[in-house]
Amino acid sequence: MIEKENPYYNKKYEEAYKKSLANPEEFWTEVGKLVSWTKPWERVLDNSHPPFTKWFAGGELNACYNAVDRHVEAGGGSKVALIHDSPLTKTVKKITYAELLDQVSHLAGALAKLGVSKGDRVLIYMPLIPEAVIAMLATVRLGAVHSVVFGGFAARELCSRIVHAEPKVIIAASCGIEPNKVIRYKTILNDAIEYSSHKPSKCIIFQRRNIECAPIDVEMDILWEDAMKMAGPHECVSVEANDPLYILYTSGTTDQPKGIQRPVGGHIATLTWSMSVIYGMTPNDVWWAASDLGWVVGHSYICYGPLLYGITSVMYEGKPDRTPNPGQYFRIINEHKVNAIFTVPTAFRVIHREDPEIKFGRKYSLSSLRTIFVAGEHCDYETKEWAEKTFNVPVLNHWWQTETGHAITATSLGFGHSLCPPKYTAGMPFPGYDIKILRSDETEASNHELGRIVIKLPLPPGTMTTLYQAPERFCQVYFSKYLGYYDTMDAGYRDEYGYIYVTARDDDVINVAGHRISTSALEDVILAHPDVADATVVGVPEPTKGEVPLCLYVIKRNARKTEAAISRDLLRMVRELVGPIAAFRLAAAVRGLPRTRSGKTCRKSISDMAKDKEVRISGTVEDPTVYKDIKTALQKLGFAHTAPDPQSGAATERCPLVESERMSRGGAAGCALIAGPSPEEDIRSDTVQIGHPNRWIRYGVVYKCVRELVGRSEPRPNKFKDGSPTPVCASGPADRRRRLVKTRARAAQLARPGRGDGALGVASWSTRRTPPECTTDDDARPRLVRVPLHGSCLRDTQCPLDNNKSTNKRCNAVRSDADYDCAVVMDGLPALGGRCRLVDGGGGPAAARSTDRRVIEAVGGVRTGLERRQDGSAARGRGGVCGRGARQPFLCGCGRITAPRLFRGSSTRLGCYRHTQWKKSETTS
Structure with missing residues (x-):
């Protein structure tokens, strides 16, 4: 053009x-x-x-040498490499390139002495402190691979990454600090290691003595100071250009960890070039990326990018507003003479909301600042305009992903791009990215036509090369939908000048009566209101149009209008600026929005809550308490009336006295049926998680909990000390057989039932009020019903099928006689795998009797111990899921399908529940 x-x-x-x-x-x-x-x-x-x-x-190099050594060799050892500013500890620390080289090389020597070599993994669990960067550089100095875990993650998330990455050494800090609390990293690390199947050889612990020191395990732990004295400085180890530099996990905690694997050569070359060509940095500049090392921005532009380019990188351990006031961004710029900032738009929204008149920031000079770059989320024009006016510099939006490691589109200062690009744009495609906008039929979209953003292969240097230990998943997730293209999974469009506009994740595009409307387009309009500080739009179901937008917004502290007046204004503004096709009629004010620490809005959780779905709060959400207010606002708008209260990602549903038994190693493992506690009584006991960590057992609902396990399965407590449950893949030493995991709740002590008494039930559980009986409607969810308990049977499940034919057919509700004590069981459970075998052996709780004590067990499709055949002879029984090893069901004389049942040291049932016959075992188990 x-x-x-x-x-x-x-x-x-x-x-x-x-x-x-x-x-x-x-x-x-x-x-x-x-x-x-x-x-x-x-x-x-x-x-x-x-x-x-x-x-x-075929090329060979070392990332640490390029980031540190070569600058010292060129005479730049006295230049400041890192500035650590922590308003919470009231400390500022500066480290020169020469000092950085000394510390990195000595730590590398310690790691080498601990057995770390080329290709080994080192996991780093630290807050935003210089020691974290030193640990990263020391790892790659040896040709090893680091995996940095965000410091806000709890033991469950940390454990899953330890299991997956299998680090030889873990480097951690004693604690991290937030505005209102201290996060005890060492305690979390201890829990994660205890329940992990993989054990590191050693842990190097950096004690933050100005905050809190942690107890040290003399056998496992080495203090940071001692590690520095263990060995002399270690030289750089060259690696092949396509060897991994690091592994960075991008998924949450509900699935197999997704580890982005980054190549060394292409990545450091592209990052070095990007510092000048995109960000316009010069050799004596000071650069500040306001992020965390646990995210990709921290890897690329706190650690590697600025150090590779030989400039100063600022590390700010604080918040935009609460450490202690909204003037901290201005103070950092003034005190450290920052020339360019990389941050998220949310930071400016927070400052604007808390200090709209800039009372705290006005006293600081911003003369050193040239440019502000934003990314990580959509930047609305009002926020961009406010930031430009407040900081008096251009604010340039650019777009990239964890998978790419650097910008896909940008306003590149090194090329001389206009500092006043079109509104809402994310910039022009960065060299190497052949971007296409595709329609749903995979034809290329016209200018200004919304579509799926894809990138023609090959991707440029520095992007991910694979997913760690998952090459098939790498191909399936990113390249299977559009052959020959990388699927960004983002929606957007291109204008006639070639600028790219990224509107939202493709999942965030709302289909209103056939019209595809981007949530970010609506948010741009809403945030233009002078009294709105923050906002998000999600799609909610509507009978006629299929889906309509719903807006939640945050009102500024100095707002002059009421919520009702603001909502009316927003409806009018959207109708005028977007049009009636948006069908925008739902808006409510909330105290705050759920945002991750990287600035992204958790839209899906809001949408799920509006649809009465269960919401699990991610561990990365900055303020989980906002969900309570969000639920109230949704209910005012006519949604979320039956939505369960959001649960922290670190907690499971509470269950009655149950124990989790070993799940089979590998394969389809674990499918258990557990009836939740009565809603009238909240049980303060340990929880249990069976199977897939994203399929939870709820009151009155059964989920199929089947997943492929990773590594060895070993017994472990089902809760960490911080209250979060262990992941399925967590396990202990491989040489021990898995044992039943006792919950904190007491084991039920039951007297032997007398004749006619039936079962007494498990202490205060089976005697509770039971839920309504099952109906025979078409509700797809299995319901809870009551069945009688006979003999020494404490609790059992009955096959829900009328006979052994129609595996997915529901049976009628089964009610016990009034004179029987009852237990809650599942009715209408669809048989898995098309077989009627998911009875006792594949999923029901087993009752064990030992004199006067009986313990309820959860049999997750695994071995239950020494079992009894119907003839009384001993046999090693195998549980199973979907009929794999499950005991064959048999037909009682009354026509009910049932199955043999183990009662250790007692007897075997030979009939259904109502017509049970018992045959005494000849030997004890």
Whole structure:
């Protein structure tokens, strides 16, 4: 496009961008020369096995050498590399490149002495302190691979990453600090290691003596100071350009961890180039990325990017508003002479909300600041305009993902892009990214037409090369839907000048009566209201239009209008600026929105709550208490009336006295039926999680809890000390057989039932008020019913099928006679795998009797111990799921399907519940 037609035309950029697509080998050769290599590459691009593209194949280098050593060798040892500013501890620490080299090389020597070598993993669990960067650089100095876990994660999330990454050494701090609390990292780490199947050889602990010291295990732990004295400085170890630099986990806690694996060569070359070409940095500048090392921004632009470029990187351990006031961003810029900032738009929204008149920030000079860059979430124009006016510099939005490691689109200062790009744009495509906007039929969309953003392969250097230990998943998640393209899973459009507009994740596009409307487009309008500080829009179901938008917004502290007046204004504004097709009629004010520590809004949790779904709060949510107010606001709008209260991601549903028994190693494991406690009584006991961690057992509802387990399964307590449950993959030493895991609640003490007494039930549980009997409607969810208890049977399940034919057919409700004590069981459970075998052996609780004590067990489709055949002979029984090893059901004389049942040391049932016959075992188990 020529300059006359395009006011944003930039010849330098256009030539570079076209060359990166037409002749990538020649283009990236020049970029590769920006870093130091111990061995030159043999091929710039090896795309013989897409999507597993290799850049600079055959070349060897070391990331730590390029980030630290070469600057010291060039005479820059006295330059400040890191500035750590912590308003919570009231400390400022500066580390020069020479000091950084000394500490990194000594820690690398300690790691080498502990057995860490090329390719080994080192897990880092630390807050935003210089020691975390030192740990990262020391790891890669040895050619090892670091995996940094965000310090806000609890033991459950940390444990899952330990199991998956299998680190040889863990480096952690004693604690982290938040505005109102101290987070005891060492305690969390101890819990995570205790319940992990993988045990590190050693842990290096940095005691934050100005905050809190943690108890040390002399056998496992080494103090940071002692580690520094263990060995002398270690030299850099060269690695191949496509060897992994780090593993960064992107998923939450509800699925198999998804570890992004980043290559060394392409990544450090691209990051080095990006500091000048995107951010316009010069050799003596001070750079501040207001993020955390647990996120990709922290990896790329707190640690590696600025250090590779040889400039100063600011590490701010605080919040935009509460440490102690909303003037901290201004103070940091003034005191450290910051030239450019990288942050999230939410930070400015928070400052604007808490201090709209800039009373705290007005006293500071911002003369050093040249540019502000924002990313991580959609930046509405009102926030951008406010920040530009307040800080008096351009605010430039750009778009990238954890998977890419650097910007996909940007306003690149090094190319001379306009500092006043079109409204709402995320910039122009960065060289190497061949971006396409596709319709649902996979044809290319027109200008300004909303579609799915995809990138034609090969991806440029520095992007992820695979998922750690999951290459098949890598292909399936990112490349299976659009062949030959990387699926960003974001929605957006392109304008006539070539600028890209990223509106939202494709899942956040609302379909209103056939019209696809982006939530961010509506949010832009809403945030233009002078009394609105923050807002989010989600889609909720509507009978006629299918889906309509619902808005929750936060009112500014100095707002002049009431909530009702603001809501009316918002409805009018959307109708005028977007149009009646938006069908925007639902808006309510809330105290705050659920945002992660990286600034993203948890829209899905709000949408799920509005749809009466269960919501589990992610451990990364900054303020989980906002959900209570959100639920109230949704109820005022006619939604979430039956939605359960949101549960923390670190807690499970409470269950009655149950014990989790071993799940089979590998394969389909664990499917248990557990009736939840009566809603009238809240049981303060330990919880149990069976099977897939995202399928929870709820009152009156059964979920199929089947998943592939990772690693070894071993017994472990079902709760960490911080209250969070252990993940399914958590386990203990492999040489021990899994035992029943006792809950904190007392084991039921029951007297032997006398004749006619029936079962006395488990202490204060089976005698509770039971739920209504099952109906025979088409409700897909199984319901709770009551069945009688006979003999020494404490609690059991009855096959819900009328006979052994229609496996998914529901039976009628089964009610016990009034003179029987009852237990709550599931009715209408669909048989898994099309077989009527999910009875006692594959999922029901087993009753065990030992003199006067009986314990309820949860049999998760696994071995139950020494069992009895119907003839009384001893046999090792195997449980099972979907008929795998389950005992065969048999037909009672009354026509009910049932199954043999184990009662240790007692007898075996030979009939259904109502017509039970008992045969005494000849030996005891």
